[in-house]
Amino acid sequence: MPVSEFDLIRQFFSRATAARADVLLGIGDDCALLQPPSGRVLAVSMDTLVEGRHFLPGSDPVALGHKALAVNLSDLAAMGAEPAWATLALTLPGADTVWLAGFMDGFAALAAEYAVQLVGGDTTRGPLCITVQVHGFVDPDKALRRSGGRAGDRLFLSGQIGDASLALAMLQRGAVFPPEFDSLRRRLDRPEPRIALGRLLRGRAHAAIDVSDGLVADLGHVCAASGLGAVIELGRLPVSAAVGEQCVRGNWQYALAGGDDYELVFSVEPAQVDALLGVCADASQPIQEIGRLVDDSGIALVYPDGRVSKETPFGFDHFRT
Amino acid sequence: MPVSEFDLIRQFFSRATAARADVLLGIGDDCALLQPPSGRVLAVSMDTLVEGRHFLPGSDPVALGHKALAVNLSDLAAMGAEPAWATLALTLPGADTVWLAGFMDGFAALAAEYAVQLVGGDTTRGPLCITVQVHGFVDPDKALRRSGGRAGDRLFLSGQIGDASLALAMLQRGAVFPPEFDSLRRRLDRPEPRIALGRLLRGRAHAAIDVSDGLVADLGHVCAASGLGAVIELGRLPVSAAVGEQCVRGNWQYALAGGDDYELVFSVEPAQVDALLGVCADASQPIQEIGRLVDDSGIALVYPDGRVSKETPFGFDHFRT
Structure with a gap:
């Protein structure tokens, strides 16, 4: 019996x-x-x-359902907004009910965690492509805008950076996977939106963005919107042992240009730093100071040996050739 | 010089x-x-x-920009809502700036007509796929729901029906096009959302839906949601000369199962009919009575020769095989 679009929905x-x-x-x-x-x-x-661009063909549908919602919730987190509603446009090669059930399991589990209701969308046939829109609420004067940074602000990063892109590189190389691969891959497949941290940053941070295209690329958006430059002290970047090993070898691209970690980078007035560290510690939200905003343009990288350079690897950009 | 995603946006x-x-x-x-x-x-x-499903490969980008927004505004019209904001997720095979400029011209011209602002979205690389979300406002007690129909309501249809699917059939046959093809094709490529009519229906109609999948399929959703059946008098269907000619030959599928016309079908209490006809005439909004809602289930078709049948062609359904 054929399964109709309406039955599926x-x-x-x-x-x-x-x-x-x-x-x-x-x-x-x-x-x-x-x-x-x-x-x-x-x-x-x-x-x-998009299949083949943002995830590998044959990816686990449960992880995809999680990730499709997570990357959107991450944008609400970066704004300090409370999640509420979602819509889903799903383009599928066929009516594979096992795949759909898995996808919706992953989506619904994360939605339940943040009390998000799926309120609409569209289901169409075609090459696999998933678009999600999320809707949240925020007090207009407390929203964390990219343009809110001020010279002298300290820069902080949540969690740790570079794991997702290192996992992707390992997958693409397809070699024998080291023991730490599973935890790296979980970071790639199951990003956790920093909603709780976004709440703590409302009224405490000046500017924020989520790291989806790479730390340098995304911090660059904050700098451009705020009319400032930034200094990143590479020795302070919070990284896993596996990414840290790559940094020691000079492979900074995972920490600096790796997308898909969905951590928050944000700027805080120096006088607010101690209070913020306190509330984040109380809430078990790990954050790490990584540099500062400066009255300049571009991003200066201070290497552990003291060398300073503005040469940086680019973040992931779908149309860069 | 490569064009980056951010430059495009x-x-x-x-x-x-x-x-x-x-x-x-x-x-x-x-x-x-x-x-x-x-x-x-x-x-x-x-x-x-989706390219290849909802439009032919190589379609005019200006028409696509119009249509991508129009089909969404049509849903606001069917709810009696005032358009306000739109978001756009555009998946493109490449950074074709000529195509993009055309697409945005079509999108922006229709947006300007209804004071809609594009407020966000995403641009990705992959097989051509266009998702739009629209946001509008409506008084909660005046929204036109599918479930609002009552037995005895008269059924009305706006404009005329079947032109778009007849144009598509002609295109797919690829034969020599008759003189009326251009006007039919304009109906396929440039549907006009019935926003002005939706405004007039607020507080006057009981139930409404836009015809995107075919008259019988979409009216079926109203019937199911309202717990009722419907009678359509086929001799009263408002059709163009070209679609009327097909009906006379027994090819009712364009009028009854053709998608893409984006007209409104709606139900009105008999006592309200005269007032509604008056305001619609004053506003130059053509509507035509086509039947009624009945205390039954399913849709009965009354043919011009008096024959009654519940056998109907299906509307367009992406997953029906």
Whole structure:
């Protein structure tokens, strides 16, 4: 019996996520009807994952469902916004119900963690392509904008950087995998959006961005939007043992240009640093100071041997040839 | 010189549409920040167009830009919502700036007509695929839901039906095109969202839907959601001369199962019909009574010769094999 688009949507999407009181009408009409809270503004972000570009063909659908939502929630985190609703445009080569069930399991588990309801979308046939839009709420004067950085601000990074791109490089090389590969790969497949940290940064950080294209590329957006430059002290970068080993060999590209870690980089006024370190420690949110914003342009890298250079590897850019 | 993703976004998207006062932060940060009006709810809809499924390879990019936004605005029209913001996820085989400029011209011209601002999105590389999400506003008690139909309601259809699918059939046959082809093709390539009609229907119609998958399929959604059946009098269907000629030959599939016309079908209480006909005539919004909702299930077709049948061709369904 053929499975129709509408059957698929009903089976997998309507039941995928919890019901929120601010969703007046969810999946199943021409539009969803949503009730934003008064006094706050809506923060929206949309990201696409394309097979063969953002994930390898044959990737685990559960991990893909997680990641498609996670990379979007990461944008809300970088804005300090509270997640609320999601929409999903799924283009699939065929009506593979096992794949769909796995995908929605991964999506729904992460959605449940942040009380996100799937409220609409579209299902079409074609080369595998996943677009998610997330909607969150934030007080307009507390949203963390890229343009909010000030000269003298200290720069911080959450978690650790470079694991995802090192895992991808290992996968692409297809060699024998070292023992640490599993933990690196989990970082590639299952990024954790830093929503809890984003909450702590509201009213405490000046500027923030999530690292999706590489630390230098994304910090560069903060610098450009704020009209400033930055100094990164490479010896202070929080990295795993595996990425640290690559840095020692001079392979800084994982830490500096590796995408897909979805950590937050943010700038904080020096007088606020101690208070921020305190609340982050209390909340078990690891952050590490890595440099500062300066009244200049571009990003200067201070190597552990004291050498300073503005030559940097580029971040991932879909159209760079 | 290579064109980067960020260059593309800056060039074509930031300047694409007019600035709205309720957009606090548009393209260029992790999220857009949007100020919904108080007292109304947000109506959102997302639709994807895939090359080879929803449009032919090599289609005019200006028409695609128009259509990608139009099919989404049509969902707002069917809800009686006022358009406000759009997001765009564009997956492109390459950085073809001529194509992109054409696409954004088509998108921006229609956006300007309805004061829609493009506030965010994503640009990725891969097989051509276009996802748009639109956001509008509506009074929650005036939104036109599929479930609002009542037995005895008269059914109306806007404009005329079947032109787009007849144009597509002609294109696919690739034969010599008759003189009426150009006007049919314009209906396929340049659907006009019935936003103005949707406004008139608020508080006047019980249920509404836009015809994207075929009249019988989409009216079927209204019937299912309202727990009712419908009777369509085929002799009353508003059709062009070309589609009418097909109907006379027994080729009812264009009028009944043809997608892509983006007309509205809606149900109205008998006591409201005269008032509605009046306001629609005043506003030059052509509507035609085509049947009624009945306390039954399924859709009964009354042919011009008096024969009644519940056998109907199916609407377009991406996963039906």
